[in-house]
Amino acid sequence: MKELSKPAETDKGLGQHLQAPMQRRSFFRYAGATAAAATLLLTTSCDDDDDGPMNPPMEGTVNLGSADVGILNYAYALEQLEAAFYTAVVAQSASALSTAEMDVMKDLMAHEVAHREFFKAALGNNAIPALEVDFSSINFNDKNSVLSTARTFENLGVAAYNGAGKLFTDTGVGLTYLLLAGKIVSVEARHAAAIDDLIAGGNRFGEEFIDSNGLDRALMPEAVLKAAAPFIATKIDFSNLPK
Template identity: 80%
Template sequence: MTKVTKPEENGGGLMKALTSPMQRRNFFRYAGATAAATTLVLTTSCDDDDDVDPPVGAVNLGSGDIGILNYAYALEQLEAAFYTEVVARSGSVLSANEMQVMMDLKAHEIAHREFFKTALGSNAIPALEVDFSSINFNDKSSVLQTAKTFENLGVAAYNGAGKLLTDSGVGLDYLLLAGKIVSVEARHAAAIDDLIAGNGRYGEEFIDDDGLDRALMPADVLAAAAPFIETVIDFSNLPQ
Protein backbone atom coordinates (compact mmCIF):
# COMPACT_ATOMS: atom_id res chain seq x y z
CA MET A 1 0.00 0.00 0.00
CA THR A 2 1.22 3.46 -0.92
CA LYS A 3 2.48 5.42 2.08
CA VAL A 4 0.18 8.21 3.20
CA THR A 5 1.66 11.20 4.97
CA LYS A 6 0.70 12.03 8.51
CA PRO A 7 -2.29 14.39 8.92
CA GLU A 8 -0.13 17.28 10.07
CA GLU A 9 2.09 16.86 7.00
CA ASN A 10 -0.70 16.56 4.45
CA GLY A 11 -2.13 19.94 3.54
CA GLY A 12 -4.80 18.27 1.42
CA GLY A 13 -5.92 15.80 4.06
CA LEU A 14 -8.06 15.84 7.17
CA MET A 15 -7.15 19.29 8.42
CA LYS A 16 -7.83 20.90 5.02
CA ALA A 17 -11.15 19.11 4.81
CA LEU A 18 -12.10 20.51 8.19
CA THR A 19 -10.95 24.08 7.72
CA SER A 20 -12.03 24.79 4.15
CA PRO A 21 -15.15 23.75 2.23
CA MET A 22 -14.61 21.43 -0.75
CA GLN A 23 -16.20 22.27 -4.06
CA ARG A 24 -17.95 19.28 -5.61
CA ARG A 25 -15.54 18.84 -8.53
CA ASN A 26 -12.52 19.38 -6.31
CA PHE A 27 -13.82 16.71 -3.95
CA PHE A 28 -13.85 14.11 -6.70
CA ARG A 29 -10.34 15.09 -7.77
CA TYR A 30 -9.10 14.84 -4.17
CA ALA A 31 -10.77 11.52 -3.41
CA GLY A 32 -9.79 10.07 -6.75
CA ALA A 33 -6.15 10.88 -6.02
CA THR A 34 -6.29 8.86 -2.81
CA ALA A 35 -8.16 5.92 -4.30
CA ALA A 36 -5.00 4.14 -5.36
CA ALA A 37 -3.73 4.17 -1.79
CA THR A 38 -7.10 3.57 -0.17
CA THR A 39 -10.31 1.85 -1.10
CA LEU A 40 -12.97 4.49 -0.65
CA VAL A 41 -15.64 4.20 -3.32
CA LEU A 42 -17.00 7.41 -4.79
CA THR A 43 -20.50 6.66 -5.91
CA THR A 44 -22.52 9.74 -5.08
CA SER A 45 -25.00 10.94 -7.64
CA CYS A 46 -23.15 13.07 -10.17
CA ASP A 47 -22.61 13.80 -13.84
CA ASP A 48 -21.87 10.93 -16.22
CA ASP A 49 -18.18 11.78 -16.36
CA ASP A 50 -17.96 11.51 -12.58
CA ASP A 51 -19.76 8.17 -12.20
CA VAL A 52 -17.79 5.38 -10.56
CA ASP A 53 -19.37 1.95 -10.14
CA PRO A 54 -18.74 0.25 -6.78
CA PRO A 55 -16.60 -2.85 -7.06
CA VAL A 56 -18.00 -6.25 -6.20
CA GLY A 57 -17.95 -6.82 -2.46
CA ALA A 58 -18.14 -3.16 -1.45
CA VAL A 59 -19.81 -2.48 1.90
CA ASN A 60 -22.96 -0.48 1.19
CA LEU A 61 -23.98 1.81 4.03
CA GLY A 62 -27.62 1.66 2.99
CA SER A 63 -30.18 4.43 2.55
CA GLY A 64 -32.32 6.71 4.67
CA ASP A 65 -31.87 6.69 8.43
CA ILE A 66 -30.23 3.25 8.31
CA GLY A 67 -27.57 4.59 5.94
CA ILE A 68 -26.82 7.56 8.19
CA LEU A 69 -26.59 5.35 11.27
CA ASN A 70 -24.20 3.03 9.43
CA TYR A 71 -22.17 6.07 8.39
CA ALA A 72 -21.87 7.10 12.05
CA TYR A 73 -21.12 3.48 12.98
CA ALA A 74 -18.26 3.39 10.45
CA LEU A 75 -16.71 6.54 11.92
CA GLU A 76 -17.05 5.26 15.47
CA GLN A 77 -15.37 2.00 14.41
CA LEU A 78 -12.45 4.03 13.07
CA GLU A 79 -12.08 6.08 16.24
CA ALA A 80 -12.45 3.09 18.56
CA ALA A 81 -9.82 1.19 16.59
CA PHE A 82 -7.43 4.15 16.74
CA TYR A 83 -7.64 4.63 20.51
CA THR A 84 -7.35 0.88 21.06
CA GLU A 85 -4.03 1.02 19.20
CA VAL A 86 -2.90 4.10 21.11
CA VAL A 87 -3.57 2.48 24.48
CA ALA A 88 -1.82 -0.70 23.39
CA ARG A 89 1.20 0.85 21.68
CA SER A 90 1.90 4.40 22.89
CA GLY A 91 2.52 3.96 26.60
CA SER A 92 6.23 4.73 26.25
CA VAL A 93 5.67 8.18 24.71
CA LEU A 94 2.62 9.43 26.62
CA SER A 95 2.60 10.62 30.21
CA ALA A 96 0.35 8.96 32.78
CA ASN A 97 -2.13 11.83 32.45
CA GLU A 98 -2.10 11.67 28.67
CA MET A 99 -2.61 7.91 28.71
CA GLN A 100 -5.54 8.29 31.10
CA VAL A 101 -7.16 10.67 28.63
CA MET A 102 -6.59 8.16 25.84
CA MET A 103 -8.10 5.36 27.92
CA ASP A 104 -11.16 7.49 28.64
CA LEU A 105 -11.56 8.34 24.95
CA LYS A 106 -11.15 4.68 24.02
CA ALA A 107 -13.95 3.72 26.41
CA HIS A 108 -16.23 6.44 25.04
CA GLU A 109 -15.63 5.53 21.40
CA ILE A 110 -16.17 1.83 22.06
CA ALA A 111 -19.44 2.71 23.79
CA HIS A 112 -20.50 4.79 20.77
CA ARG A 113 -19.51 1.98 18.40
CA GLU A 114 -21.45 -0.63 20.34
CA PHE A 115 -24.48 1.68 20.61
CA PHE A 116 -24.75 1.97 16.83
CA LYS A 117 -24.06 -1.73 16.33
CA THR A 118 -26.90 -2.63 18.69
CA ALA A 119 -29.26 0.01 17.28
CA LEU A 120 -28.69 -1.21 13.72
CA GLY A 121 -29.03 -4.90 14.54
CA SER A 122 -29.09 -6.97 11.37
CA ASN A 123 -28.74 -3.78 9.29
CA ALA A 124 -25.27 -3.04 10.69
CA ILE A 125 -22.34 -3.10 8.29
CA PRO A 126 -19.54 -5.54 9.15
CA ALA A 127 -16.40 -4.58 11.05
CA LEU A 128 -14.19 -2.36 8.90
CA GLU A 129 -10.55 -3.03 8.12
CA VAL A 130 -8.41 -0.02 9.07
CA ASP A 131 -4.95 1.09 8.00
CA PHE A 132 -2.90 3.03 10.53
CA SER A 133 0.43 2.49 8.80
CA SER A 134 0.88 6.26 8.33
CA ILE A 135 0.66 6.87 12.09
CA ASN A 136 3.77 6.59 14.24
CA PHE A 137 2.43 5.29 17.54
CA ASN A 138 5.88 5.77 19.08
CA ASP A 139 5.78 9.51 18.43
CA LYS A 140 3.64 11.70 20.71
CA SER A 141 3.08 14.38 18.07
CA SER A 142 1.83 11.84 15.52
CA VAL A 143 -0.56 10.32 18.03
CA LEU A 144 -1.95 13.61 19.33
CA GLN A 145 -2.27 15.26 15.92
CA THR A 146 -4.11 12.23 14.56
CA ALA A 147 -6.40 12.23 17.60
CA LYS A 148 -7.09 15.92 17.04
CA THR A 149 -8.04 15.47 13.41
CA PHE A 150 -10.16 12.39 14.08
CA GLU A 151 -12.11 14.11 16.84
CA ASN A 152 -12.73 17.31 14.89
CA LEU A 153 -13.67 15.26 11.84
CA GLY A 154 -16.18 13.41 14.00
CA VAL A 155 -17.73 16.66 15.20
CA ALA A 156 -18.02 17.98 11.64
CA ALA A 157 -19.48 14.65 10.50
CA TYR A 158 -22.27 14.65 13.09
CA ASN A 159 -22.99 18.32 12.43
CA GLY A 160 -23.37 17.60 8.72
CA ALA A 161 -25.34 14.37 9.04
CA GLY A 162 -27.92 15.47 11.60
CA LYS A 163 -30.08 17.21 9.02
CA LEU A 164 -30.16 14.06 6.90
CA LEU A 165 -32.09 12.07 9.51
CA THR A 166 -35.86 12.13 9.21
CA ASP A 167 -37.64 14.64 11.40
CA SER A 168 -40.17 12.21 12.84
CA GLY A 169 -40.31 8.80 14.48
CA VAL A 170 -37.12 6.82 14.88
CA GLY A 171 -35.04 9.38 12.97
CA LEU A 172 -35.91 12.10 15.47
CA ASP A 173 -34.97 9.84 18.38
CA TYR A 174 -31.57 9.20 16.85
CA LEU A 175 -31.13 12.88 16.05
CA LEU A 176 -31.48 13.67 19.75
CA LEU A 177 -28.99 10.94 20.65
CA ALA A 178 -26.59 12.14 17.95
CA GLY A 179 -26.68 15.56 19.61
CA LYS A 180 -25.47 13.97 22.82
CA ILE A 181 -22.72 12.05 21.04
CA VAL A 182 -21.42 15.04 19.09
CA SER A 183 -21.12 17.02 22.33
CA VAL A 184 -18.91 14.25 23.71
CA GLU A 185 -16.80 14.27 20.53
CA ALA A 186 -16.36 18.03 20.96
CA ARG A 187 -15.19 17.50 24.55
CA HIS A 188 -12.70 14.96 23.21
CA ALA A 189 -11.41 17.46 20.66
CA ALA A 190 -10.95 20.12 23.34
CA ALA A 191 -9.14 17.66 25.62
CA ILE A 192 -6.72 16.70 22.84
CA ASP A 193 -6.17 20.35 21.95
CA ASP A 194 -5.27 21.01 25.57
CA LEU A 195 -2.76 18.13 25.59
CA ILE A 196 -1.14 19.57 22.47
CA ALA A 197 -1.10 23.27 23.23
CA GLY A 198 -1.76 23.67 26.95
CA ASN A 199 -4.58 25.30 28.89
CA GLY A 200 -6.84 27.72 27.09
CA ARG A 201 -7.04 25.92 23.77
CA TYR A 202 -10.38 24.64 22.52
CA GLY A 203 -10.13 24.20 18.74
CA GLU A 204 -11.17 27.72 17.86
CA GLU A 205 -9.90 27.25 14.30
CA PHE A 206 -12.84 24.94 13.66
CA ILE A 207 -15.46 27.54 14.65
CA ASP A 208 -16.86 29.81 11.93
CA ASP A 209 -17.61 33.52 12.02
CA ASP A 210 -21.13 32.85 13.29
CA GLY A 211 -19.80 31.02 16.34
CA LEU A 212 -20.86 27.63 14.95
CA ASP A 213 -18.77 24.48 14.65
CA ARG A 214 -18.02 23.33 11.13
CA ALA A 215 -20.20 20.76 9.39
CA LEU A 216 -19.17 18.38 6.62
CA MET A 217 -21.33 16.18 4.41
CA PRO A 218 -20.68 12.41 4.32
CA ALA A 219 -18.83 12.48 0.99
CA ASP A 220 -16.29 15.00 2.31
CA VAL A 221 -15.88 13.17 5.62
CA LEU A 222 -15.33 9.78 3.99
CA ALA A 223 -12.83 11.28 1.56
CA ALA A 224 -10.88 12.75 4.46
CA ALA A 225 -11.01 9.48 6.43
CA ALA A 226 -10.16 7.32 3.41
CA PRO A 227 -6.39 7.01 4.07
CA PHE A 228 -7.21 5.15 7.29
CA ILE A 229 -9.87 2.75 5.96
CA GLU A 230 -9.05 -0.32 3.87
CA THR A 231 -12.59 -1.63 3.50
CA VAL A 232 -14.33 -0.60 0.29
CA ILE A 233 -17.24 1.68 1.23
CA ASP A 234 -20.19 2.41 -1.06
CA PHE A 235 -22.15 5.43 0.18
CA SER A 236 -24.12 6.01 -3.03
CA ASN A 237 -27.51 5.56 -1.35
CA LEU A 238 -27.02 7.99 1.53
CA PRO A 239 -29.39 10.97 1.70
CA GLN A 240 -27.89 14.09 0.15
Protein backbone atom coordinates in the same frame (compact mmCIF):
# COMPACT_ATOMS: atom_id res chain seq x y z
CA MET B 1 -37.88 0.50 11.56
CA LYS B 2 -38.84 0.47 15.23
CA GLU B 3 -38.35 3.31 17.67
CA LEU B 4 -35.74 3.28 20.41
CA SER B 5 -36.59 3.99 24.00
CA LYS B 6 -35.13 7.25 25.36
CA PRO B 7 -32.78 7.11 28.35
CA ALA B 8 -34.17 8.79 31.42
CA GLU B 9 -32.47 11.97 32.59
CA THR B 10 -32.36 13.36 36.11
CA ASP B 11 -30.87 16.40 37.82
CA LYS B 12 -28.26 14.15 39.44
CA GLY B 13 -25.31 12.23 38.04
CA LEU B 14 -23.36 14.21 35.44
CA GLY B 15 -24.01 17.56 37.13
CA GLN B 16 -22.54 16.27 40.36
CA HIS B 17 -19.39 15.18 38.56
CA LEU B 18 -18.97 18.59 36.93
CA GLN B 19 -19.26 20.59 40.13
CA ALA B 20 -15.75 19.76 41.34
CA PRO B 21 -13.09 21.55 39.23
CA MET B 22 -10.44 18.81 39.21
CA GLN B 23 -12.55 15.81 38.23
CA ARG B 24 -12.09 15.61 34.48
CA ARG B 25 -11.34 11.90 34.62
CA SER B 26 -14.44 11.33 36.76
CA PHE B 27 -16.49 13.02 34.07
CA PHE B 28 -14.89 10.97 31.31
CA ARG B 29 -15.60 7.72 33.13
CA TYR B 30 -19.18 8.76 33.87
CA ALA B 31 -19.82 9.74 30.26
CA GLY B 32 -18.40 6.44 29.01
CA ALA B 33 -20.58 4.47 31.41
CA THR B 34 -23.63 6.48 30.36
CA ALA B 35 -23.03 5.72 26.69
CA ALA B 36 -22.63 2.03 27.45
CA ALA B 37 -25.80 2.03 29.53
CA ALA B 38 -27.69 3.63 26.65
CA THR B 39 -27.00 0.53 24.61
CA LEU B 40 -28.75 -1.58 27.22
CA LEU B 41 -31.79 0.70 27.08
CA LEU B 42 -32.49 -0.12 23.43
CA THR B 43 -35.76 -2.02 23.39
CA THR B 44 -35.40 -3.12 19.78
CA SER B 45 -32.96 -2.83 16.91
CA CYS B 46 -33.66 -1.50 13.45
CA ASP B 47 -35.49 -4.19 11.54
CA ASP B 48 -35.08 -5.12 7.91
CA ASP B 49 -37.70 -2.76 6.46
CA ASP B 50 -37.12 -1.74 2.88
CA ASP B 51 -35.75 1.79 2.75
CA GLY B 52 -36.41 2.18 -0.96
CA PRO B 53 -34.45 1.39 -4.12
CA MET B 54 -30.70 1.18 -3.76
CA ASN B 55 -27.85 1.29 -6.20
CA PRO B 56 -26.33 -2.18 -6.70
CA PRO B 57 -23.34 -2.73 -4.39
CA MET B 58 -19.90 -2.20 -5.91
CA GLU B 59 -17.67 -5.25 -5.84
CA GLY B 60 -15.37 -5.47 -2.84
CA THR B 61 -17.09 -2.68 -0.94
CA VAL B 62 -19.34 -2.22 2.07
CA ASN B 63 -22.60 -0.43 1.28
CA LEU B 64 -23.86 1.78 4.10
CA GLY B 65 -27.47 1.53 3.00
CA SER B 66 -30.05 4.27 2.64
CA ALA B 67 -32.36 6.54 4.66
CA ASP B 68 -31.91 6.50 8.47
CA VAL B 69 -30.20 3.09 8.40
CA GLY B 70 -27.56 4.46 6.04
CA ILE B 71 -26.86 7.45 8.30
CA LEU B 72 -26.59 5.18 11.34
CA ASN B 73 -24.14 2.94 9.47
CA TYR B 74 -22.18 6.05 8.46
CA ALA B 75 -21.87 7.02 12.13
CA TYR B 76 -21.08 3.41 13.03
CA ALA B 77 -18.23 3.36 10.50
CA LEU B 78 -16.70 6.50 12.00
CA GLU B 79 -17.04 5.17 15.54
CA GLN B 80 -15.37 1.92 14.47
CA LEU B 81 -12.44 3.99 13.19
CA GLU B 82 -12.11 6.03 16.37
CA ALA B 83 -12.50 3.03 18.66
CA ALA B 84 -9.82 1.14 16.72
CA PHE B 85 -7.46 4.11 16.89
CA TYR B 86 -7.69 4.63 20.64
CA THR B 87 -7.46 0.89 21.24
CA ALA B 88 -4.19 0.92 19.28
CA VAL B 89 -2.96 3.96 21.21
CA VAL B 90 -3.61 2.31 24.56
CA ALA B 91 -1.88 -0.88 23.39
CA GLN B 92 1.15 0.71 21.69
CA SER B 93 1.84 4.25 22.94
CA ALA B 94 2.81 3.84 26.59
CA SER B 95 6.38 4.92 25.85
CA ALA B 96 5.26 8.04 23.95
CA LEU B 97 2.71 9.42 26.42
CA SER B 98 2.84 10.40 30.05
CA THR B 99 0.72 8.56 32.59
CA ALA B 100 -1.78 11.44 32.66
CA GLU B 101 -1.97 11.54 28.87
CA MET B 102 -2.49 7.80 28.68
CA ASP B 103 -5.28 8.07 31.26
CA VAL B 104 -7.09 10.46 28.93
CA MET B 105 -6.53 8.09 25.99
CA LYS B 106 -8.04 5.23 28.00
CA ASP B 107 -11.10 7.33 28.81
CA LEU B 108 -11.54 8.34 25.18
CA MET B 109 -11.15 4.71 24.13
CA ALA B 110 -13.93 3.71 26.53
CA HIS B 111 -16.24 6.37 25.09
CA GLU B 112 -15.58 5.45 21.46
CA VAL B 113 -16.01 1.74 22.12
CA ALA B 114 -19.32 2.55 23.85
CA HIS B 115 -20.42 4.64 20.85
CA ARG B 116 -19.43 1.85 18.46
CA GLU B 117 -21.36 -0.77 20.41
CA PHE B 118 -24.35 1.58 20.70
CA PHE B 119 -24.67 1.89 16.92
CA LYS B 120 -24.03 -1.82 16.42
CA ALA B 121 -26.88 -2.64 18.79
CA ALA B 122 -29.19 -0.02 17.27
CA LEU B 123 -28.62 -1.32 13.74
CA GLY B 124 -28.97 -5.01 14.55
CA ASN B 125 -29.02 -7.06 11.36
CA ASN B 126 -28.62 -3.89 9.29
CA ALA B 127 -25.17 -3.14 10.72
CA ILE B 128 -22.25 -3.14 8.32
CA PRO B 129 -19.45 -5.59 9.15
CA ALA B 130 -16.32 -4.64 11.06
CA LEU B 131 -14.12 -2.39 8.92
CA GLU B 132 -10.46 -3.02 8.28
CA VAL B 133 -8.40 -0.01 9.35
CA ASP B 134 -5.03 1.18 8.08
CA PHE B 135 -2.91 3.02 10.63
CA SER B 136 0.38 2.55 8.80
CA SER B 137 0.82 6.33 8.51
CA ILE B 138 0.65 6.78 12.30
CA ASN B 139 3.73 6.44 14.48
CA PHE B 140 2.30 5.17 17.76
CA ASN B 141 5.69 5.65 19.40
CA ASP B 142 5.64 9.39 18.70
CA LYS B 143 3.55 11.70 20.87
CA ASN B 144 3.01 14.31 18.16
CA SER B 145 1.82 11.69 15.68
CA VAL B 146 -0.65 10.24 18.17
CA LEU B 147 -2.07 13.54 19.37
CA SER B 148 -2.31 15.14 15.92
CA THR B 149 -4.17 12.09 14.62
CA ALA B 150 -6.50 12.14 17.62
CA ARG B 151 -7.18 15.82 16.96
CA THR B 152 -7.97 15.08 13.32
CA PHE B 153 -10.36 12.26 14.19
CA GLU B 154 -12.22 14.15 16.91
CA ASN B 155 -12.75 17.33 14.90
CA LEU B 156 -13.73 15.28 11.87
CA GLY B 157 -16.25 13.44 14.03
CA VAL B 158 -17.81 16.69 15.22
CA ALA B 159 -18.11 17.97 11.65
CA ALA B 160 -19.55 14.62 10.51
CA TYR B 161 -22.34 14.59 13.09
CA ASN B 162 -23.10 18.26 12.45
CA GLY B 163 -23.45 17.57 8.74
CA ALA B 164 -25.42 14.33 9.07
CA GLY B 165 -28.04 15.58 11.49
CA LYS B 166 -30.20 17.13 8.78
CA LEU B 167 -30.20 13.88 6.80
CA PHE B 168 -32.31 11.96 9.34
CA THR B 169 -36.04 11.79 8.63
CA ASP B 170 -37.89 14.57 10.43
CA THR B 171 -40.56 12.45 12.10
CA GLY B 172 -40.77 9.49 14.47
CA VAL B 173 -37.69 7.39 14.87
CA GLY B 174 -35.55 9.79 12.83
CA LEU B 175 -36.01 12.43 15.52
CA THR B 176 -35.00 9.90 18.18
CA TYR B 177 -31.80 9.17 16.27
CA LEU B 178 -31.17 12.90 15.85
CA LEU B 179 -31.46 13.41 19.61
CA LEU B 180 -29.00 10.60 20.29
CA ALA B 181 -26.58 11.88 17.64
CA GLY B 182 -26.73 15.31 19.30
CA LYS B 183 -25.69 13.78 22.60
CA ILE B 184 -22.80 11.92 20.98
CA VAL B 185 -21.50 14.93 19.04
CA SER B 186 -21.28 16.91 22.29
CA VAL B 187 -19.02 14.19 23.70
CA GLU B 188 -16.91 14.23 20.53
CA ALA B 189 -16.48 17.99 20.95
CA ARG B 190 -15.33 17.48 24.56
CA HIS B 191 -12.83 14.96 23.24
CA ALA B 192 -11.52 17.49 20.71
CA ALA B 193 -11.09 20.07 23.47
CA ALA B 194 -9.30 17.54 25.68
CA ILE B 195 -6.86 16.72 22.88
CA ASP B 196 -6.23 20.43 22.26
CA ASP B 197 -5.50 20.77 25.97
CA LEU B 198 -2.91 17.97 25.78
CA ILE B 199 -1.30 19.56 22.73
CA ALA B 200 -1.18 23.17 23.86
CA GLY B 201 -1.93 23.19 27.60
CA GLY B 202 -5.27 24.95 27.36
CA ASN B 203 -4.05 27.71 25.03
CA ARG B 204 -6.28 26.65 22.17
CA PHE B 205 -9.70 25.09 21.72
CA GLY B 206 -10.11 24.38 18.02
CA GLU B 207 -11.14 27.95 17.29
CA GLU B 208 -10.19 27.52 13.63
CA PHE B 209 -13.16 25.19 13.23
CA ILE B 210 -15.65 27.83 14.46
CA ASP B 211 -17.12 30.36 12.02
CA SER B 212 -17.99 34.04 12.52
CA ASN B 213 -21.44 33.06 13.78
CA GLY B 214 -19.94 30.99 16.59
CA LEU B 215 -20.91 27.72 14.91
CA ASP B 216 -18.73 24.64 14.47
CA ARG B 217 -18.19 23.37 10.96
CA ALA B 218 -20.41 20.76 9.34
CA LEU B 219 -19.26 18.35 6.64
CA MET B 220 -21.33 16.07 4.44
CA PRO B 221 -20.57 12.32 4.27
CA GLU B 222 -18.63 12.54 0.99
CA ALA B 223 -16.12 15.02 2.45
CA VAL B 224 -15.85 13.16 5.76
CA LEU B 225 -15.28 9.76 4.19
CA LYS B 226 -12.72 11.23 1.80
CA ALA B 227 -10.79 12.61 4.77
CA ALA B 228 -11.07 9.31 6.64
CA ALA B 229 -10.23 7.13 3.61
CA PRO B 230 -6.45 6.94 4.26
CA PHE B 231 -7.19 5.23 7.58
CA ILE B 232 -9.83 2.76 6.34
CA ALA B 233 -8.72 -0.17 4.18
CA THR B 234 -12.29 -1.31 3.52
CA LYS B 235 -13.91 0.46 0.58
CA ILE B 236 -17.14 2.18 1.59
CA ASP B 237 -20.04 2.77 -0.80
CA PHE B 238 -22.13 5.71 0.45
CA SER B 239 -23.99 6.31 -2.82
CA ASN B 240 -27.39 5.51 -1.29
CA LEU B 241 -27.16 7.95 1.60
CA PRO B 242 -29.66 10.82 1.67
CA LYS B 243 -28.40 13.97 -0.02
